[in-house]
Amino acid sequence: MSKPSPFFLSTAVAASDTLAVLHLKRDLLTPTVLRNYDDEGIGYAEGKVTTTRYGNYPHSTLIGQPWGSQIKASQVDTGARGRVGLFADRGQKRKRRGSSSHRDHNDRPQERSIEATEVKQAIPASSGFCHLLPPTPETWTAALPHRTQVVYTPDYSYILQRIRATPGTSIIEAGAGSGSFTHAAARAVFNGYPSARTVDGDQIHSAKASDHAATSGQTGRVWSFEFHEQRVQKLQAEIHEHALEGVVTVTHCDVYEDGFVIPDAAAHSSINASAVFLDLPAPWLALRHLTRDPSSPLQPSMSVHLCTFSPCIEQVQRTVSALRSLGWLDIEMVELSARRIEVRRERIGLQEEGLRGVNATPATVDEALGRLREVEGRDRSYHYGMTTKASTDSMDDTASDAGRDSTEGQEGEEYVSKQQRLQSIKDAQTTRKLYNEGRLIHRSESELKTHTSYLVFAVLPRAWTDDDERKAQEEVDKCLPSGNTQDSTRPLSKRQMKRAAKEQAGGNKDVEMEMKWQLDAVGEE
Numbered sequence: 263m264s265k266p267s268p269f270f271l272s273t274a275v276a277a278s279d280t281l282a283v284l285h286l287k288r289d290l291l292t293p294t295v296l297r298n299y300d301d302e303g304i305g306y307a308e309g310k311v312t313t314t315r316y317g318n319y320p321h322s323t324l325i326g327q328p329w330g331s332q333i334k335a336s337q338v339d340t341g342a343r344g345r346v347g348l349f350a351d352r353g354q355k356r357k358r359r360g361s362s363s364h365r366d367h368n369d370r371p372q373e374r375s376i377e378a379t380e381v382k383q384a385i386p387a388s389s390g391f392c393h394l395l396p397p398t399p400e401t402w403t404a405a406l407p408h409r410t411q412v413v414y415t416p417d418y419s420y421i422l423q424r425i426r427a428t429p430g431t432s433i434i435e436a437g438a439g440s441g442s443f444t445h446a447a448a449r450a451v452f453n454g455y456p457s458a459r460t461v462d463g464d465q466i467h468s469a470k471a472s473d474h475a476a477t478s479g480q481t482g483r484v485w486s487f488e489f490h491e492q493r494v495q496k497l498q499a500e501i502h503e504h505a506l507e508g509v510v511t512v513t514h515c516d517v518y519e520d521g522f523v524i525p526d527a528a529a530h531s532s533i534n535a536s537a538v539f540l541d542l543p544a545p546w547l548a549l550r551h552l553t554r555d556p557s558s559p560l561q562p563s564m565s566v567h568l569c570t571f572s573p574c575i576e577q578v579q580r581t582v583s584a585l586r587s588l589g590w591l592d593i594e595m596v597e598l599s600a601r602r603i604e605v606r607r608e609r610i611g612l613q614e615e616g617l618r619g620v621n622a623t624p625a626t627v628d629e630a631l632g633r634l635r636e637v638e639g640r641d642r643s644y645h646y647g648m649t650t651k652a653s654t655d656s657m658d659d660t661a662s663d664a665g666r667d668s669t670e671g672q673e674g675e676e677y678v679s680k681q682q683r684l685q686s687i688k689d690a691q692t693t694r695k696l697y698n699e700g701r702l703i704h705r706s707e708s709e710l711k712t713h714t715s716y717l718v719f720a721v722l723p724r725a726w727t728d729d730d731e732r733k734a735q736e737e738v739d740k741c742l743p744s745g746n747t748q749d750s751t752r753p754l755s756k757r758q759m760k761r762a763a764k765e766q767a768g769g770n771k772d773v774e775m776e777m778k779w780q781l782d783a784v785g786e787e
Contacts, residue, residue, distance in 0.1 A: 265505060266455075266505060267448075267504055267505035267506050267509075268280055268281055268396060268397050268504065268505070269397055269398065269399065269402075269445060269448065269449055269504060269506065270449065270452055272329065272396040272397075274328060274329070275326055275327060275328050275329070276296055276324055276325055276326065276327050276328075276329060276394055276396075277296070277325065277326075278296055278297060278298045278321075278325050279295065279296065279297065280295070280296055281293060281294075281295055281296075281397045281503070281504060282294055282295075282296050282324065282394060282395070282396070282397070283394075283395040283396070283397055283401040283402070283405050284312060284314065284319065284333075284392045284393070284394065284395070285392060285393040285394075285395050285401075286314055286315075286316045286392050287316075289404070291395075291401055291404045291405035292312060292314060292405060293397070293402070293405040293406070294312045294321075295503070296321050296324055296325050297309070297310045297321055298310075298321065298322065298325060298381070299381070306320070306338060306339075307339070307381075307382035308320035308322060308336065308338055308381060308382050308383075308384050309321060309322055309381035309382075311338050313338070314392070316335065316390050316391075316392060317334075317335025317336070317387055317389070317390025317391070317392070318335055318336055318337075318338035318387075319333060319335060319336065319392060320336050320338065320381075320384040322381055322383075322384055323336060323384050324394055327394055329394060329395060329396045330393060330394065330395065331393070331394050332391050332392075332393055333391060333392050333393070333394055334386045334387065334390065334391050335386070335387040335389070335390030335391060335392075336384040336385060336386055336387055337384075337385045337386070337387045338384075397504070398449075399415075399418075399442075399445045399446035399448075399449055400415050402442070402445050403415055403418075403442045403445075403446070406440055406441065406442060407440070408440055409439060409440045409493050409496065410439035410440050410493070411439065411573075411715075412439070412440050412442045413439075413442050413443040413446075413541065413571065414442070414600075414714065415446075416598055416600040417571075417598055417714060417715070417717070418442065418443050418446045418447075419446070420596075420598060420717070421443075421539060421569050421571075421717065422446065422447065422450045424567065424569060424596075424717075424719050425537040425538070425539065425567040425568065425569050425719075426536075426537060426567050427447060427450040427451055427537050428450070428451070429450075429451060429452060429453035429482055430451065430453045430480050430481065430482045431450070431451045431482050431536055431537055432451070432480070432482065432483045432485070432533060432534050432535045432536060432537070432561070433447050433451055433482075433483070433484050433485065433535060433537045433538070433539065434485050434487070434522055434533065434535040434537070434538045434539070434559060435447060435484060435485065435486045435487065435539050435541070436486075436487045436517045436522070436538075436539070436540045436541065436542055436545075436548055437487070437488065437489075437540065437541035437542045437571075438486040438487065438488040438493070438494075438497055438512060438541075439488070439493065439541065440493075440497075441497045441500055441501075443539060443541065444484060444486050444497070444501075444510055444512075445504070445506070447484045447539070448482075448484050448506050448509045448510050450482075451482025451483065451484060451509070452482050452509055453481060453482050454481055455481065455508035455509070456481050456508055480534075481509075482509065483509060483510075483511065483533075484509060484510045484511070485511050485513070485522070485524070485533055485535065485559075486510060486511065486512045486513065487512075487513050487515045487517050487522060488512065488513075488514060488515075489514075489515070489516050489517075491514055494512055494513075494514040497512050498512050511524070513525070517542070517548045517551065518542075518544070518547040518548055521548075521551035521559075522548075522551060522552075522559045533559040534559070534560070534561045534562075535559055535560055535561060535566065536560070536561040536564055536565075536566055536567070537566065537567050537568075538552060538560075538566060538567070538568040538569070539568075539569050539570075539571070540568070540569070540570045540571065541570075541571040542570075543577075544577070544580075545570040545572065545577070545581050545584075546580045546581045546583070546584035549581075549584045549585065549588055549590075550584075550588070552566070552568070552588075552722070553588060553589075554589075554722070554725045560722070562724065562725045563724060563725070564724050565721050565722065565723055565724050566721070566722040567719070567720075567721055568585075568590065568719065568720045568721070568722065569717055569718065569719050570717070570718045571715045571716075571717060572715055572716050572718065573714075573715045573716070574716075575716065577716075578595055578716045578718055581718050582595070582718060585718075585720045588722075589722065589723075590720040590721065590722050591720065591721050591722070591723060592719070592720060592721040593718065593719070593720045594718070594719045594720075595716055595717065595718050595719075596716075596717045596718075596719065597716055597717070598714070598717070601706050601707060602706065602707045603704055603705070603706050603707075604704065604705050604706070604707065605702070605703075605704045606702075606703065606704075607696075607697070607698075607699065607700035607701065607702055607703070608620075608621065608700050608701050608702075608703050609621070609696070609699055609700035610623060610625045610700070611623075611624070611625040611629065612624055612625070612629050612633060613687060613690075614687075615683070615684060615687055616684040616687055616688060617687070617688075617691065760778060763777040763778060
């Protein structure tokens with residue numbers, strides 16, 4: 263039995279062999295698979311290490327920590343001397359290693375077992391930290407390797423809401439690309455794994471989730487299609503690593519020519535999609551395969567909601583023309599412009615000098631005057647020392663007296679150096695509650711990302727046959743009176759009574775007004 267996907271069910275703490283995301287700063291996240299051994303064979307003494315510009319993080323310091331914890335960086339020797347376990351013969355010279363390109367593969371030194379290597383205890387570094395986050399579609403979108411243009415969170419959250427992606431929905435995605443929308447759609451439609459479904463030899467089954475899916479009648483599925491074979495292989499590998507195989511099916515296919523074809527005929531007949539997302543250069547070429555034809559992959563018994571993702575207005579125009587010709591309704595184009603708002607505390611003052619992310623300027627006039635007196639005093643002290651050192655017995659007495667007068671009142675005063683002042687501020691930082699100091703402010707980002715793509719939405723009504731029309735007409739006839747007679751069992755509204763009076767008057771305004779007055783009088787009684 264395979265583990266459920268971490269995108270659907272997250273544990274309280276980070277465990278080994280699970281996906282994690284290291285949050286380094288707002289726009290910099292790094293995904294990694296936690297291991298208690300060096301599976302990459304790099305040879306760090308601390309085991310597997312994730313190296314970033316904000317420090318090195320051995321996985322031994324990440325495993326077992328609650329999600330959301332702040333993890334301090336560790337001291338890791340990233341040079342050749344800090345790497346062990348790659349070769350049994352550590353005394354071999356690098357020159358000889360590099361010159362072994364023409365040697366037989368069997369003549370190379372035998373590599374050590376990476377799992378048997380003893381892991382060294384990590385030593386905390388003086389600076390650098392990250393936050394340990396569980397994988398979600400939002401964090402994965404910010405951290406995933408970009409293979410194509412990515413559908414970001416503001417876009418796909420709005421798209422999933424507009425195409426009505428709810429648990430149990432079947433979604434067709436054409437143009438999977440980097441898999442950002444794929445992961446978000448999988449979470450939106452997930453209501454359980456198919457009962458006892460076998461994928462690549464692994465049985466994916468969750469009793470609680472399958473029971474919920476059984477009561478809802480259908481398990482949510484994402485049918486993803488991609489034309490580029492290498493991107494398909496990479497996305498399939500990610501889907502396998504993230505345990506999404508029971509929900510997501512990635513197919514290598516040209517939807518322009520072949521349509522939305524699944525190699526398994528039984529799977530193709532069970533698509534029954536009620537939502538479609540097309541992230542294609544020419545979506546109008548794929549629309550001809552999304553009709554009410556009997557071989558169509560669309561759900562015949564309900565309306566289908568569609569969204570196309572196009573960066574150019576010319577693409578939108580051709581798509582809208584194709585939608586109209588194929589019978590799609592409620593066609594609408596939307597453009598999203600997302601602006602981030604940063605909320606933080608602003609600290610101002612000379613006590614912040616040397617600290618990061620602060621405004622180290624005088625907060626008050628007294629602070630400014632104190633700093634000026636300090637600078638002027640240090641300057642006088644410096645020049646007086648130089649004058650004293652250069653003075654000789656042959657100096658004029660008046661010049662000596664002037665030098666003494668210039669430093670009068672300064673004797674006994676001590677001025678600390680800048681290094682001493684910065685060190686005292688840094689020492690005092692450990693006892694301060696920086697999270698509660700300063701003024702709480704909010705600012706929007708300076709640069710607005712005005713455009714990613716145009717979103718075109720449309721609705722294809724459910725399949726409507728002659729029998730459906732006849733049954734609907736019968737239901738309407740039951741609710742309407744026959745001929746000019748009114749159903750005595752159904753009371754008429756005041757508006758209906760006035761309309762009937764107008765028909766009886768036959769165009770005579772006087773009779774019509776008299777009958778309306780009578781109706782108003784009856785209503786008041």
